[in-house]
Amino acid sequence: MPVIKMSASKLTAKEHEPETSRSMIEEIKLRKGIRKILMAGSGAVGKTSLLTVLREKKSLGELLEGEAEYHRTHFIDLSAIAASDLVEEDITGVCQMVDISGQLDSPIHALKDISRTALGGVDVVILVFASDNIQSLIDLTEWMDLLTGYYISQTKSPTPDFILVRNKCDLNCTMDKGLIEAILHGNPQIVEYFEISCMTGQGMNGIKRWLVDHLFKKEVA
Numbered sequence: 001m002p003v004i005k006m007s008a009s010k011l012t013a014k015e016h017e018p019e020t021s022r023s024m025i026e027e028i029k030l031r032k033g034i035r036k037i038l039m040a041g042s043g044a045v046g047k048t049s050l051l052t053v054l055r056e057k058k059s060l061g062e063l064l065e066g067e068a069e070y071h072r073t074h075f076i077d078l079s080a081i082a083a084s085d086l087v088e089e090d091i092t093g094v095c096q097m098v099d100i101s102g103q104l105d106s107p108i109h110a111l112k113d114i115s116r117t118a119l120g121g122v123d124v125v126i127l128v129f130a131s132d133n134i135q136s137l138i139d140l141t142e143w144m145d146l147l148t149g150y151y152i153s154q155t156k157s158p159t160p161d162f163i164l165v166r167n168k169c170d171l172n173c174t175m176d177k178g179l180i181e182a183i184l185h186g187n188p189q190i191v192e193y194f195e196i197s198c199m200t201g202q203g204m205n206g207i208k209r210w211l212v213d214h215l216f217k218k219e220v221a
Ligand SMILES: Nc1nc2c(ncn2[C@@H]2O[C@H](COP(=O)(O)OP(=O)(O)OP(=O)(O)O)[C@@H](O)[C@H]2O)c(=O)[nH]1
Pocket: 041, 042, 043, 044, 045, 046, 047, 048, 049, 050, 060, 068, 069, 070, 071, 072, 073, 074, 100, 101, 102, 103, 167, 168, 169, 170, 171, 196, 197, 198, 199, 200
């Protein structure tokens, strides 16, 4: 079966967002303390799991009894997490989390069909790969091409920050360090790198702290 690949040009050609609505959205976001976070990366790397663990404040191991089932995200899921829930501090603000399907070659995909809803006004992109799946690390180059293509076309909007997350570290798999370094120093620039396990909760405090400090505290200063 032929594999339909989305190209960066396809993504940008669809996007004609009016200037007024864009600045209005930015204004509303600022006033209400809303920050938008996009989870990106291949299928089964743990994007939805990361969102669940952040929201529920428990690891997958605590949340799931027995076998951890995989329910792939078919299109897009949106949910909100209060900043004060991430770090148990009195901070005003909300993280609007955008969780999209990892299957980029699907004929129906949020990045193509509703690119503005998925990508517009995003403050942080969390690029996720899994420790036991080197292909998911390689696939991130395609995700990064698509996303940078979109944001380059949005010349009047700020470009989001990209962070890189290696999930499933509980599996103790080895990974090509050179490839990770190449992604870390490639384009777009990665501003932070985390090694985590949604299963055990390892590294989750670091991500939470970074999100809150980066997204909410600098407004206050
Ligand atoms: N061992 C281990 N398994 C994990 C971890 N995080 C997630 N999983 C498992 O990996 C599988 C896929 O996780 P999901 O969060 O659904 O993956 P996803 O990236 O949202 O996948 P798509 O929705 O298809 O794009 C599930 O069975 C999870 O239980 C982890 O840290 N360690």
